[in-house]
Amino acid sequence: MMSNEKLVKEITSMEEDFAQWYTDIVKKADLIDYSSVRGCMILRPYGFAIWELIQKELDKKFKETGHENVCMPMFIPESLLQKEKDHIEGFAPEVAWVTHGGSEKLTERLCVRPTSETLFCEHYANIVESYRDLPMLYNQWCSVVRWEKTTRPFLRSVEFLWQEGHTVHATEEDAQEETLKMLNIYADFCKDFLAIPVIEGQKTDKEKFAGAKATYTIESLMHDGKALQSGTSHNFGDGFAKAFGIQYTDKENKLQYAHQTSWGMSTRLIGGLIMVHSDNNGLVLPPNIAPIQIVILPINMKKEGVIEKANELKDLLSKKYRVKIDLTDKSAGWKYSEYEMKGVPLRLEIGPRDIQNNQCVLVRRDNREKVFVNLDDLETTINEMLKTLQQDLFDKALKHRNENTFVAKTLEQFENQINKKQGFIKSMWCGDTACEEKIKDLTGATSRCIPFEQENISDTCICCGNPAKKMVYWAKAY
Amino acid sequence: MMSNEKLVKEITSMEEDFAQWYTDIVKKADLIDYSSVRGCMILRPYGFAIWELIQKELDKKFKETGHENVCMPMFIPESLLQKEKDHIEGFAPEVAWVTHGGSEKLTERLCVRPTSETLFCEHYANIVESYRDLPMLYNQWCSVVRWEKTTRPFLRSVEFLWQEGHTVHATEEDAQEETLKMLNIYADFCKDFLAIPVIEGQKTDKEKFAGAKATYTIESLMHDGKALQSGTSHNFGDGFAKAFGIQYTDKENKLQYAHQTSWGMSTRLIGGLIMVHSDNNGLVLPPNIAPIQIVILPINMKKEGVIEKANELKDLLSKKYRVKIDLTDKSAGWKYSEYEMKGVPLRLEIGPRDIQNNQCVLVRRDNREKVFVNLDDLETTINEMLKTLQQDLFDKALKHRNENTFVAKTLEQFENQINKKQGFIKSMWCGDTACEEKIKDLTGATSRCIPFEQENISDTCICCGNPAKKMVYWAKAY
Numbered sequence: 044m045m046s047n048e049k050l051v052k053e054i055t056s057m058e059e060d061f062a063q064w065y066t067d068i069v070k071k072a073d074l075i076d077y078s079s080v081r082g083c084m085i086l087r088p089y090g091f092a093i094w095e096l097i098q099k100e101l102d103k104k105f106k107e108t109g110h111e112n113v114c115m116p117m118f119i120p121e122s123l124l125q126k127e128k129d130h131i132e133g134f135a136p137e138v139a140w141v142t143h144g145g146s147e148k149l150t151e152r153l154c155v156r157p158t159s160e161t162l163f164c165e166h167y168a169n170i171v172e173s174y175r176d177l178p179m180l181y182n183q184w185c186s187v188v189r190w191e192k193t194t195r196p197f198l199r200s201v202e203f204l205w206q207e208g209h210t211v212h213a214t215e216e217d218a219q220e221e222t223l224k225m226l227n228i229y230a231d232f233c234k235d236f237l238a239i240p241v242i243e244g245q246k247t248d249k250e251k252f253a254g255a256k257a258t259y260t261i262e263s264l265m266h267d268g269k270a271l272q273s274g275t276s277h278n279f280g281d282g283f284a285k286a287f288g289i290q291y292t293d294k295e296n297k298l299q300y301a302h303q304t305s306w307g308m309s310t311r312l313i314g315g316l317i318m319v320h321s322d323n324n325g326l327v328l329p330p331n332i333a334p335i336q337i338v339i340l341p342i343n344m345k346k347e348g349v350i351e352k353a354n355e356l357k358d359l360l361s362k363k364y365r366v367k368i369d370l371t372d373k374s375a376g377w378k379y380s381e382y383e384m385k386g387v388p389l390r391l392e393i394g395p396r397d398i399q400n401n402q403c404v405l406v407r408r409d410n411r412e413k414v415f416v417n418l419d420d421l422e423t424t425i426n427e428m429l430k431t432l433q434q435d436l437f438d439k440a441l442k443h444r445n446e447n448t449f450v451a452k453t454l455e456q457f458e459n460q461i462n463k464k465q466g467f468i469k470s471m472w473c474g475d476t477a478c479e480e481k482i483k484d485l486t487g488a489t490s491r492c493i494p495f496e497q498e499n500i501s502d503t504c505i506c507c508g509n510p511a512k513k514m515v516y517w518a519k520a521y
Numbered sequence: 522m523m524s525n526e527k528l529v530k531e532i533t534s535m536e537e538d539f540a541q542w543y544t545d546i547v548k549k550a551d552l553i554d555y556s557s558v559r560g561c562m563i564l565r566p567y568g569f570a571i572w573e574l575i576q577k578e579l580d581k582k583f584k585e586t587g588h589e590n591v592c593m594p595m596f597i598p599e600s601l602l603q604k605e606k607d608h609i610e611g612f613a614p615e616v617a618w619v620t621h622g623g624s625e626k627l628t629e630r631l632c633v634r635p636t637s638e639t640l641f642c643e644h645y646a647n648i649v650e651s652y653r654d655l656p657m658l659y660n661q662w663c664s665v666v667r668w669e670k671t672t673r674p675f676l677r678s679v680e681f682l683w684q685e686g687h688t689v690h691a692t693e694e695d696a697q698e699e700t701l702k703m704l705n706i707y708a709d710f711c712k713d714f715l716a717i718p719v720i721e722g723q724k725t726d727k728e729k730f731a732g733a734k735a736t737y738t739i740e741s742l743m744h745d746g747k748a749l750q751s752g753t754s755h756n757f758g759d760g761f762a763k764a765f766g767i768q769y770t771d772k773e774n775k776l777q778y779a780h781q782t783s784w785g786m787s788t789r790l791i792g793g794l795i796m797v798h799s800d801n802n803g804l805v806l807p808p809n810i811a812p813i814q815i816v817i818l819p820i821n822m823k824k825e826g827v828i829e830k831a832n833e834l835k836d837l838l839s840k841k842y843r844v845k846i847d848l849t850d851k852s853a854g855w856k857y858s859e860y861e862m863k864g865v866p867l868r869l870e871i872g873p874r875d876i877q878n879n880q881c882v883l884v885r886r887d888n889r890e891k892v893f894v895n896l897d898d899l900e901t902t903i904n905e906m907l908k909t910l911q912q913d914l915f916d917k918a919l920k921h922r923n924e925n926t927f928v929a930k931t932l933e934q935f936e937n938q939i940n941k942k943q944g945f946i947k948s949m950w951c952g953d954t955a956c957e958e959k960i961k962d963l964t965g966a967t968s969r970c971i972p973f974e975q976e977n978i979s980d981t982c983i984c985c986g987n988p989a990k991k992m993v994y995w996a997k998a999y
Contacts, residue, residue, distance in 0.1 A: 076648065078594050079601055085594065085644055091592050092589075111570075112566065112569050114569050114682060117664060117666070136624065138623065139631075145668045146614065162556065165556065
């Protein structure tokens, strides 16, 4: 039997080595296993269960807002990928190529989709005819492949799971409205389910999606002060429509080019969950996205009535919550560590003496707060504790972000700050890509977004001193 | 505006050209669109909605029986695919090979998974340690790729969606129990949801899965008398475990090889739905798997109160059923054809006079039976009609199968029968692969399965005249 101590000691502390701490958690919490394919991970049941919950909630939101799911092929012929020139330039260096089917060499190479704009556009060109057909609001859940050199579980892998929404609209305004609507759905989801606060804003031209007119993003801050791009939403204007010939007849029977959007979120979010909430005892999961919200651990299981009572509580609580009961013969200490490692929000302990007193013990994962609860009040107490825990995680993450968001008025301040302690840096920018590149070269930080909530820090660009146009969030990023 | 007539005329009748009738339905019912990738189809919203319902029901059954979802990489290194020799021989001719990542040639080719036994085995070898870990009951929902030369939507495509269950057990008996349990879940699902009767049985050695010890199958019969293999479940014994080194320590602390199973169902089922239930007016869907169970068509929509009443009924019925209301300005005739084409089980019409009489009209898709229903009885009537419709479709399919199942005692009878009319042919077999191959060469029919429900038709093999061992179902098959 594995001892409590052994399990805990196997995690590197985040202060000692943040990257190793992260890797330890993804492995020890049974989220993933490595495969023999470079850069591709295996999502184990516990990791996949988190993704299933993310899927379920997002899918519900998508459907409520009129979106329909479809399924596109995973392959894109080389000629199709090349139809929009910015798009192919952006993606060609990182796609996997299928060259043979069975023993035959293909006449045209197929890439494994890195994203599916070209496939959707070809389909839309085929099915869009009249203004009556619009908008078309499609989404697909699938995996995509990008031939990354350096990979890390959830954050950057050769294959990853995501959803990609692709929509067609009659007008520029409709497309813009959709782009921002989906960004807001993403932001609300992060806040309400993942307990992760995000900055909403627009990407600079340098950082926008290959082929987009405008890219919007939600950015979150990790424990270590690095930023994570957590979801993006793109307005394509009519660029793809012109490249692919997506036209509709308007009410006056005139042919018009359509306007399009795309938007995506991925298993990256699970990396974000780890790096925003977790600690040196393992994963910490917000109740709203935890595969197991409450684990029931009967104490002194061999005593008469203990297992029965624990099962009774399980049946009661399962009506409303995701509950697990652990009846294995592992030691209590081992179980404590195991479910702490897995980030289960609440641990419920019940033993013979508790039963006598009509009570049980509830322990919060995040702060280890322990309370004795009368069984008559159990449901009310659990409901409150889970709500509070969810809110506390969000508040803590917001506090951390606020404490690690800095203002820089000069390049020197910027450099000093980022060398001292990583975080978001807010500073003014003239809008010139040359300045953006210079800042990156000097500091290693990239522009994360031009936030919707602008502040006027100073009148001049931090880099060139010319008149400033926008306040920008900068950070080193995953 | 498209006329009623036009829409209907576009379908070829099944008597005229069954293959074209099938293709017309998949296109005209908006199930799929073709893509520019040979043999890969686009699942459109309506087609994908059917698959989502199939997924939802099967996934529920899998989870109820203790299975967990995981996600494996889509790539398999060539060396890994080769580890089990029968398996590689079976699949090598039909895999797609990735040879380049970005601009670099890979040191080892990767195939896009045609099935994931090798990946699961590698993972299991990594994580299975003790008898306490067993059974491990995993499943994944994904797409797989098989480089087929001749393809048809749903029935045989280069890429298709499916689920693949992969389990590990301590003993041979446990693996066998799992194999048959999952076959039964498949059979029940076909019967209860798809209204498709199936023959359960075992595949002959010639027809079994590459690498399996035994393959079990459910076989269904299409309108045209051809068979469709609708789901398979494989017992691997310890063959893969030995090739991949999947061992566990038993209670006596001895190392043992594990026993494994795998089982799968795919979007083929949608092809089956079409070819079992549909007719010359389009798709016919069993209520239990129909994305829209009831379509509400208000008549004389401009008359005061009609839309309001129709919406009221929609809100009422949506609590229990999947309901769509069509408020577009298309003609009633066009709408009738459209929803017949899409196989919506019930059409509800309501106009000003109906409202006066507190009634509406319900029309069944399958037999066009039309009833006037008092609105006070609406829910009860709909509930009964949907149940009856579901059962009637099953009964009709079963009747068709029974009427197209023939007994052959001699090869001559067999040949005459299959040349006259296709269907299942039951005949006795000695167990020898040579006879099986000879029958195939002579008649074009393959052995579909050795059914669990055996009958003794005669004492000798239909082919060689030697003592018969088993009664076998034969048919030409998709």
